[in-house]
Amino acid sequence: MSVIEVKNLKRDYETSVGIFKREKKVVHAIKDISFEVGQGEIFGLLGPNGAGKTSTIKILTTLLAPTAGEARVLGCKCFGEEKELRKRINFIFGGERSLYWRLSAYDNLSYFCDLYQVPEKIKKKRIADLLDMVGLSDRAHYRVETFSKGMKQRLQIARGLVNNPEVLFLDEPTIGLDPVGAKTLRDIIKRLSGEGKTILLTTHYMQEADELCDRIAIINKGELYALNTSEKLKENMDSAVIEVDLDLLKEDTLYKLKALENVTAVSAASYNLGHKLKIDCRNPKKIIPLVSQQLSENQIKSIVMREATLEDVYLKIIGGDCSA
Ligand SMILES: Nc1ncnc2c1ncn2[C@@H]1O[C@H](COP(=O)(O)OP(=O)(O)O)[C@@H](O)[C@H]1O
Numbered sequence: 001m002s003v004i005e006v007k008n009l010k011r012d013y014e015t016s017v018g019i020f021k022r023e024k025k026v027v028h029a030i031k032d033i034s035f036e037v038g039q040g041e042i043f044g045l046l047g048p049n050g051a052g053k054t055s056t057i058k059i060l061t062t063l064l065a066p067t068a069g070e071a072r073v074l075g076c077k078c079f080g081e082e083k084e085l086r087k088r089i090n091f092i093f094g095g096e097r098s099l100y101w102r103l104s105a106y107d108n109l110s111y112f113c114d115l116y117q118v119p120e121k122i123k124k125k126r127i128a129d130l131l132d133m134v135g136l137s138d139r140a141h142y143r144v145e146t147f148s149k150g151m152k153q154r155l156q157i158a159r160g161l162v163n164n165p166e167v168l169f170l171d172e173p174t175i176g177l178d179p180v181g182a183k184t185l186r187d188i189i190k191r192l193s194g195e196g197k198t199i200l201l202t203t204h205y206m207q208e209a210d211e212l213c214d215r216i217a218i219i220n221k222g223e224l225y226a227l228n229t230s231e232k233l234k235e236n237m238d239s240a241v242i243e244v245d246l247d248l249l250k251e252d253t254l255y256k257l258k259a260l261e262n263v264t265a266v267s268a269a270s271y272n273l274g275h276k277l278k279i280d281c282r283n284p285k286k287i288i289p290l291v292s293q294q295l296s297e298n299q300i301k302s303i304v305m306r307e308a309t310l311e312d313v314y315l316k317i318i319g320g321d322c323s324a
């Protein structure tokens, strides 16, 4: 049985627009999304702003009612069986202020343990373990307002684990963190998954999604555009990228390259010291000599070929097709 089951999920928002003549407008935030997540899986939801990621997470965490369709977590209906479900899940919204800044780290966790009715017998040990896990043991009794952003975010993770949830939802958990803070968080997420917890997260960082997620769903405008492992998504692209550094870029070069068979897209960027060409293509080994031929007068400084990255996949699927 899947831990998360989403079937033909829809969610509309009714808003009013205009200042004098207010008109009702319906936003179809989630149009028809279906997916399943297995136990222990790290599942990534990727998509531009306004794609419907947060709405999906809010429905799955029982904070928002769906307009139509089905959403179940751990076999419980997210709308209808929320009381039973809430004990077994938790969520962390990146950058959110869900901590009490004037309380210490310890007192924050103690407060949230009480909310989740964690028995007194295990509360102390659980808080100590969580503080240790997120590297805040030595700061346990400092007020949160004295913490750096990374420390606050790590404490949020600890907060999200007070009830030892079976499923954890993370909405942009590493947003605004420095590289070390983000890495620490990613390591914690991997560890949790290793312990058998199921994790659904959203992120705008492609490398992060690639590193962490067992499977990735790319959504846009409330619809599912792709769903697979990162490896398969890249493989299905059937493409590679050739990157060329040039001193000189002639006007007709881009047209000539685009006209080559198996070249799917060409883009150029200019810098102080020259130009960079990005050539998306199939069968790169055949293409490289042709590209060199076309560019021979343009003084190639370097030419490299690389496999498609998750970012290439994302850009190809979403392209300029953003809703917000
Ligand atoms: N409370 C709300 N009222 C009206 N529209 C909303 C509300 N929340 C979200 N939306 C709209 O729903 C769409 C999806 O939003 P959201 O789920 O936050 O996307 P994401 O998290 O992918 O950026 C957007 O068009 C957004 O403007």
Ligand SMILES: [Mg+2]
Residues within 6 Å of the ligand: 053, 054, 055, 171
């Ligand atoms: Mg969001």
